[in-house]
Amino acid sequence: MSSTTRVLFVCLGNICRSPAAEGVFLQKLTLAGLQEGYAVDSAGTGGWHVGKPADARMRRAAARRGIELRSRARQLEPADLGRFDHILTMDADNLNTVEAMARRWPREQPRAVVAPLVRYCRRLRASEVPDPYYGGDDGFERVLDLLDDACEGLLMTLEGG
Numbered sequence: 656m657s658s659t660t661r662v663l664f665v666c667l668g669n670i671c672r673s674p675a676a677e678g679v680f681l682q683k684l685t686l687a688g689l690q691e692g693y694a695v696d697s698a699g700t701g702g703w704h705v706g707k708p709a710d711a712r713m714r715r716a717a718a719r720r721g722i723e724l725r726s727r728a729r730q731l732e733p734a735d736l737g738r739f740d741h742i743l744t745m746d747a748d749n750l751n752t753v754e755a756m757a758r759r760w761p762r763e764q765p766r767a768v769v770a771p772l773v774r775y776c777r778r779l780r781a782s783e784v785p786d787p788y789y790g791g792d793d794g795f796e797r798v799l800d801l802l803d804d805a806c807e808g809l810l811m812t813l814e815g816g
Contacts, residue, residue, distance in 0.1 A: 670699070673698065700748075736766040743775075
Protein backbone atom coordinates (compact mmCIF):
# COMPACT_ATOMS: atom_id res chain seq x y z
CA MET A 656 0.00 0.00 0.00
CA SER A 657 1.14 3.52 -0.82
CA SER A 658 2.40 5.77 1.94
CA THR A 659 0.16 8.53 0.53
CA THR A 660 -3.40 8.60 1.82
CA ARG A 661 -5.77 9.57 -0.98
CA VAL A 662 -8.98 11.39 -0.03
CA LEU A 663 -11.84 12.41 -2.35
CA PHE A 664 -14.72 14.65 -1.27
CA VAL A 665 -17.98 14.31 -3.24
CA CYS A 666 -21.08 16.47 -3.57
CA LEU A 667 -23.62 17.02 -6.33
CA GLY A 668 -22.06 19.57 -8.69
CA ASN A 669 -18.55 20.00 -7.25
CA ILE A 670 -18.83 23.78 -6.97
CA CYS A 671 -19.83 24.36 -3.32
CA ARG A 672 -19.47 21.67 -0.68
CA SER A 673 -16.84 19.28 -2.03
CA PRO A 674 -14.34 21.91 -3.23
CA ALA A 675 -14.80 23.64 0.14
CA ALA A 676 -14.13 20.35 1.95
CA GLU A 677 -11.03 19.87 -0.19
CA GLY A 678 -9.83 23.37 0.70
CA VAL A 679 -10.57 23.00 4.42
CA PHE A 680 -8.83 19.62 4.58
CA LEU A 681 -5.80 20.92 2.66
CA GLN A 682 -5.54 23.85 5.07
CA LYS A 683 -5.64 21.47 8.06
CA LEU A 684 -2.96 19.29 6.48
CA THR A 685 -0.74 22.32 5.85
CA LEU A 686 -1.17 23.65 9.39
CA ALA A 687 -0.28 20.19 10.75
CA GLY A 688 2.69 19.79 8.37
CA LEU A 689 1.13 16.64 6.92
CA GLN A 690 0.43 17.70 3.32
CA GLU A 691 3.18 15.47 1.90
CA GLY A 692 1.38 12.35 3.11
CA TYR A 693 -1.94 13.08 1.41
CA ALA A 694 -3.44 13.49 -2.05
CA VAL A 695 -6.74 15.37 -1.87
CA ASP A 696 -9.35 16.02 -4.57
CA SER A 697 -13.06 16.65 -5.01
CA ALA A 698 -15.71 15.62 -7.53
CA GLY A 699 -19.42 15.86 -8.20
CA THR A 700 -21.90 13.12 -8.94
CA GLY A 701 -23.30 15.32 -11.72
CA GLY A 702 -21.41 16.84 -14.63
CA TRP A 703 -23.16 20.20 -15.09
CA HIS A 704 -20.25 22.33 -13.86
CA VAL A 705 -17.23 20.39 -15.20
CA GLY A 706 -14.26 22.70 -15.64
CA LYS A 707 -15.74 25.57 -13.64
CA PRO A 708 -14.23 27.03 -10.46
CA ALA A 709 -16.02 26.79 -7.14
CA ASP A 710 -19.09 29.00 -6.69
CA ALA A 711 -17.99 32.62 -6.11
CA ARG A 712 -19.99 32.83 -2.88
CA MET A 713 -18.21 29.77 -1.49
CA ARG A 714 -14.84 31.11 -2.61
CA ARG A 715 -15.53 34.41 -0.79
CA ALA A 716 -16.73 32.66 2.39
CA ALA A 717 -13.68 30.36 2.37
CA ALA A 718 -11.31 33.29 1.69
CA ARG A 719 -12.60 35.04 4.82
CA ARG A 720 -11.24 32.01 6.72
CA GLY A 721 -7.92 32.04 4.89
CA ILE A 722 -8.85 29.13 2.61
CA GLU A 723 -8.25 29.32 -1.13
CA LEU A 724 -10.41 27.10 -3.34
CA ARG A 725 -8.36 26.41 -6.45
CA SER A 726 -9.93 23.25 -7.87
CA ARG A 727 -12.03 23.01 -11.01
CA ALA A 728 -15.20 20.94 -11.02
CA ARG A 729 -15.02 17.40 -12.33
CA GLN A 730 -17.45 14.52 -12.37
CA LEU A 731 -16.98 11.42 -10.26
CA GLU A 732 -16.00 8.39 -12.32
CA PRO A 733 -15.87 4.67 -11.48
CA ALA A 734 -12.05 4.65 -11.58
CA ASP A 735 -12.06 7.00 -8.56
CA LEU A 736 -13.06 3.99 -6.45
CA GLY A 737 -9.65 2.48 -7.17
CA ARG A 738 -7.65 5.72 -7.12
CA PHE A 739 -8.69 6.85 -3.63
CA ASP A 740 -8.50 5.32 -0.17
CA HIS A 741 -11.45 7.33 1.18
CA ILE A 742 -14.44 8.82 -0.62
CA LEU A 743 -16.41 11.13 1.65
CA THR A 744 -19.88 12.28 0.66
CA MET A 745 -21.84 15.37 1.65
CA ASP A 746 -25.39 13.98 1.76
CA ALA A 747 -27.49 10.82 1.43
CA ASP A 748 -28.05 11.24 -2.32
CA ASN A 749 -24.30 11.52 -2.95
CA LEU A 750 -23.68 8.53 -0.68
CA ASN A 751 -26.28 6.44 -2.54
CA THR A 752 -24.77 7.35 -5.91
CA VAL A 753 -21.24 6.42 -4.83
CA GLU A 754 -22.41 3.21 -3.13
CA ALA A 755 -24.30 2.19 -6.29
CA MET A 756 -21.10 2.74 -8.28
CA ALA A 757 -19.16 0.75 -5.68
CA ARG A 758 -21.55 -2.22 -5.97
CA ARG A 759 -20.45 -2.57 -9.61
CA TRP A 760 -16.74 -2.44 -8.68
CA PRO A 761 -14.94 -5.80 -9.16
CA ARG A 762 -14.76 -7.54 -5.78
CA GLU A 763 -11.17 -8.68 -6.32
CA GLN A 764 -9.91 -5.11 -6.75
CA PRO A 765 -9.18 -2.85 -3.80
CA ARG A 766 -11.48 0.13 -3.54
CA ALA A 767 -12.04 3.23 -1.46
CA VAL A 768 -13.88 3.25 1.83
CA VAL A 769 -17.08 5.22 1.18
CA ALA A 770 -18.65 7.17 4.06
CA PRO A 771 -20.58 10.35 4.85
CA LEU A 772 -18.21 13.14 5.88
CA VAL A 773 -20.41 14.19 8.82
CA ARG A 774 -19.53 10.86 10.45
CA TYR A 775 -16.30 12.59 11.52
CA CYS A 776 -17.92 15.62 13.19
CA ARG A 777 -16.82 15.90 16.79
CA ARG A 778 -18.45 19.14 17.98
CA LEU A 779 -21.42 19.74 15.67
CA ARG A 780 -24.33 17.42 14.95
CA ALA A 781 -25.69 17.06 11.43
CA SER A 782 -27.09 14.29 9.27
CA GLU A 783 -25.53 15.86 6.17
CA VAL A 784 -23.65 18.85 4.85
CA PRO A 785 -26.54 20.88 3.40
CA ASP A 786 -26.29 22.33 -0.10
CA PRO A 787 -26.01 26.13 0.24
CA TYR A 788 -26.41 26.83 -3.49
CA TYR A 789 -29.97 28.24 -3.41
CA GLY A 790 -29.69 29.97 -0.03
CA GLY A 791 -28.05 33.05 1.43
CA ASP A 792 -24.55 33.74 2.71
CA ASP A 793 -25.29 32.20 6.11
CA GLY A 794 -25.68 28.80 4.42
CA PHE A 795 -22.11 28.95 3.12
CA GLU A 796 -20.86 29.84 6.60
CA ARG A 797 -22.81 26.91 8.12
CA VAL A 798 -21.30 24.56 5.54
CA LEU A 799 -17.79 25.78 6.34
CA ASP A 800 -18.43 25.32 10.09
CA LEU A 801 -19.52 21.72 9.47
CA LEU A 802 -16.60 21.06 7.12
CA ASP A 803 -14.13 22.48 9.62
CA ASP A 804 -15.40 20.15 12.34
CA ALA A 805 -15.67 17.09 10.08
CA CYS A 806 -12.27 17.60 8.44
CA GLU A 807 -10.65 18.02 11.85
CA GLY A 808 -12.22 14.74 12.99
CA LEU A 809 -11.27 13.03 9.74
CA LEU A 810 -7.66 14.08 10.06
CA MET A 811 -7.52 12.97 13.68
CA THR A 812 -8.98 9.59 12.69
CA LEU A 813 -6.61 9.10 9.75
CA GLU A 814 -3.64 10.06 11.90
CA GLY A 815 -4.70 7.60 14.63
CA GLY A 816 -6.01 10.16 17.11
